[in-house]
Amino acid sequence: MEKVLGFIGRYQMIVSGDKIVAGISGGADSVCLLFVLLELREKMGIEIVxxxxxxxxxxxxxxxxxxxxQELCRKHDVKCVVYHENVESISKKRKQSVEEAGRVVRREAFERTLLACGGTKIAMAHHQNDNAETLLMNLSRGTGLKGLGGIQPVAGNIIRPLLCLNRREIERFVEEIGCGFCQDETNEEDDYTRNRLRHQVIPVLEEQVNAQAVRHMNEAMEQIRGLQDYMEMQTEQAYQDCAAKQKDGGICIYEAGYRKLHRVLQGLLIRRCLTRAAGAERDITMAHVEAVAGLFEKQTGRSRDLPYSVKAVRNYDGVVLKKKTDVQKKGFSPIQLRVPGITRxxxxxxxxxCSILEKSVDFSAKQAPQKTYTKWFDYDIIKGDLIIRPRQGRDSIVIDKDGRSQKIKSYFINEKIPSEERDCVPLIADEKQIIWILGYRMSSACQITVQTHRVLEIKVTEEKSDVREDYGFSTRKRS
Incomplete structure (x- = not known):
């Protein structure tokens, strides 16, 4: 008991006045947990549900x-809440294993009770053998630093007071206090991965390698958790310095900052970004982290498909991680502009x-509006109707007064516009040429001069936000 109480104090798991929701299955570990909490009820005035x-x-x-x-709780004046669930049916509906569905159902029951009774913490009866099994499972399936730390003694409002004890110590304690417990016969079966580790792997480690294998694994995990806390701070700082969430929901890891990081921190940063882009962490392995890291050595436009429908794409700035549903796949339909008039x-x-301004004053380039989305054009030069459309194969734009032109594709490459965004950059064109790459530059051929008689003013607005932000355009200075 003193060992457990010292462990609780070390991690400040429980304070006076806490109302603890405890998971009690009836097994030796949960019975031990209940008696630990009963001891604290006497010493600290906590409540137990x-x-x-x-x-x-x-x-x-x-x-x-x-x-x-129910009888054990009644005997010790502890409120007991019982839930009846059909876990097999739930596992089929949620497409989970029975083992995973049972774990989730238990967690949901604990949280529901915590909310209903105004509890402060959830106490669970995990012990060192559980932790050793978790470590072996994580190692076998592939994991990062977090998985090597095993089960956390404190995770949010969840506490695990028995993580300082192994299974033998718990069973010995229950025997000493003269309290029975229930044996779950399914724990003796090898139908589940955890049971196979429990019955076939850990006994071999203890008998043929080291009798203290479980204790040594837990000591190593404790050191790793300390390292993990430190690396967590470093990883979050790297995220703030080297990555940013984009308007379309993706996350960009910028190459300039990424290259300066230590190799270990690079991997942790990628895992952090991938987890946030996916919205989940399970099933993300080192192989996925390495696949993203490999894109930094590839040319722009290369990509990798990852779990949870995430796509990693190499661009000019680094690597972008985003859901495939967020990736722009096509452009938009061409629309003829009303001149003069309003077109949606x-x-x-x-x-x-579009407005036509007659020459009542001496128009000059100095008078032209400097706003990115309001431009003046020499209307006398424009031929035929104007349309707004996406790029086409042979498009080009005049870039200087001498009439030299540049292909739109080359312009996009020079401006470092990601390839997946190029078909969504609007172009305004007449029958002969592109007059404006919206948000970027206008054609030099259509700029007003002292010879201009009629000026076409085109003003573009977006209902909710600046057009550049809505379409992911960068904020580099435009002409």
């Missing part, structure tokens, strides 16, 4: 466990106002 989940899997054995827990472009959420 026991939660028992009947998974509907073991028939009369499950009913036996339920009755045992629903696909781009734009409104384009």
């Amino acid at each position: 026991a939660v028992h989940v009947n998974h509907g899997l073991r028939g009369e054995y499950a009913k036996r466990d339920e009755v045992f827990v 472009v629903p696909e781009l959420n734009l409104t384009i106002c």
